[in-house]
Amino acid sequence: MNETQFDLIIIGGGPAGQSAALMAGRTRLKTAFINAEDPRNFVTTASHGFLTRDGAHPSEILTVAKDQLKKYTTVDYVKDRVTNVARTPSGFSATLMDGRILHGKKMLIATGHKDNLAELELPGLEAVYGKSVYPCPFCDGFEHKDEALAIFGHSVVQHFVPMMRVWSKDLVVFTNGKALDDHTKAELVSKGVPVEESKVEALISTDGKLTHVELEGGRKVVRQSGFVVEEFSSPATNFAEQLGVIPTEENDWGMKELAGASGTTNIPGLYVVGDARIGFSGIAAAVAEGGFCVEMMLHELAMERWGALPEVMV
Ligand SMILES: Cc1cc2nc3c(=O)[nH]c(=O)nc-3n(C[C@H](O)[C@H](O)[C@H](O)COP(=O)(O)OP(=O)(O)OC[C@H]3O[C@@H](n4cnc5c(N)ncnc54)[C@H](O)[C@@H]3O)c2cc1C
Incomplete structure (x- = not known):
């Protein structure tokens, strides 16, 4: 990539960024698509729930996306990391690891979230995370149906447990030292x-498969798999806030949103989609957001270009 001037800079190439890049190519936007290729879901064995790719590893989805993007020659895919972003008189700039500075009239942030597993204080979690203990039952519940499931968490278990019975009736809640309120506890029991x-x-496991949850004092509870129901992720970058995006108040799940459903933020020309927007979108929703956002953006760009057209005498 020798060019440094673009209509659009997309930062992040998970499903949200991939889909945005596809629509950018289809609408012939000159696009720089920068992706560090280290999303948090690469730890998982397989992704589920995205029609036609059910069971594919996220890296497989990325490989197909990169291949399909090749025919859209206005899209430059760059495997790199953006280290800094800024607002400029003509839009936005992104600095890459190698020092290059790219300029775009519009910028779309799709850098996702990162998981902070250590915050959960569940020793042994890393060995099972994405293999038999997960953050999302819609993503992995079916593969562990009717197993002995562990639910790790305390703050939203009253919403989560009724839902978990869809996948298994053998549930045990582990609050990890936190007291549940009397009402919730009595109801669950x-x-x-x-x-x-x-x-x-400790979470005891063999080859990534949970076998027991060991409690203080040494008692071990047999469990085959589990779900974490606490919030333990944070935005992978602070680019949106650095550029002036004001998050909404926390929603019912304790998450702040950085943009509306079409990715539009309070900063004109700046968009945030996918997990970066909402914390945990899921692949199908991230794909939908990325594509839809570029459609909205294209309309804005088209109107700007239309307004700048010189009038011809007829
Ligand atoms: C363990 C696990 C399992 C999951 N399983 C499923 C599942 O089965 N089904 C499902 O629908 N959802 C699943 N999810 C959720 C799903 O992965 C996310 O909701 C989805 O990937 C969000 O897409 P995204 O494009 O917004 O972000 P991501 O997929 O996180 O992609 C963000 C991208 O941005 C890149 N990036 C970050 N910072 C920079 C930077 N500075 N410069 C350049 N690039 C950068 C990253 O490398 C990454 O490629 C799972 C999540 C986890 C953690």
Whole structure:
């Protein structure tokens, strides 16, 4: 890539960025598509719930996307990391690791979230995360149906547990040293869901497969898989806020949103989509957001170009 001037700079190439890049190519936008290729979901064995790619590893989806983007010659794919962003008189700039500075009239941030596993204080989590313990039951519940499931969390278990019974009726809640309120605890227990409030000493596993949850004092509870229901991720970059985006208030799940559903932010020309926008969008929604956002953006750009057209005498 020798050019440095673009209509659009897309930062981040997960499903949201990939889909944005596809629509950018189809609308012939001169686009720089920068992707560090280290999304948080690469730890998983397989992705589920995205029609036609159910069961594919996220890296497989990226490979196909990169291949399909090749025919859209206005899109420059660059495997690199953006280290800095700025607002400029003509739009935005992005600095790459190698020092190059790219300029775009519009900028779309799709850098996702990163998981902060250590925050959960669940020793042994790293070995099972994405293999038998997951953040999302819609993504991986089906593969563990009717297993002995562990639910790790305390703040939203009252919403989560009723839903989890779709996948298994053998549930145990582990609050990891936090006390549940009396009402929630009594309700869970009365409906046959044991609650373990002791600190978790270790998640014991073999080859990524959870076998037991060991509690303080040494007691071990047999479990085959599990889901974490606490929020433990944060934006992978602070680019949006650095450029002046004001997040919304926290939603019911404790997440702030950085843009509306079409990716539009309070900064004209700046868009945020996918997990970067909402914390955990899922692949199908991230794809939908990326594509839709570029359609909206194209309309804005077209109107700007239209306004700048010189009038011809007829
Ligand atoms: C363990 C796990 C399992 C999951 N399983 C499923 C599943 O089965 N089904 C499902 O629908 N969803 C699943 N999800 C959720 C899903 O992965 C995300 O919702 C989705 O990938 C969000 O897409 P995104 O494009 O917004 O962000 P991401 O997929 O996170 O992509 C962000 C991209 O931005 C890049 N990036 C970050 N910073 C920079 C930078 N400074 N410069 C350049 N590039 C940068 C990253 O390298 C990455 O490629 C799972 C998530 C996790 C953590």
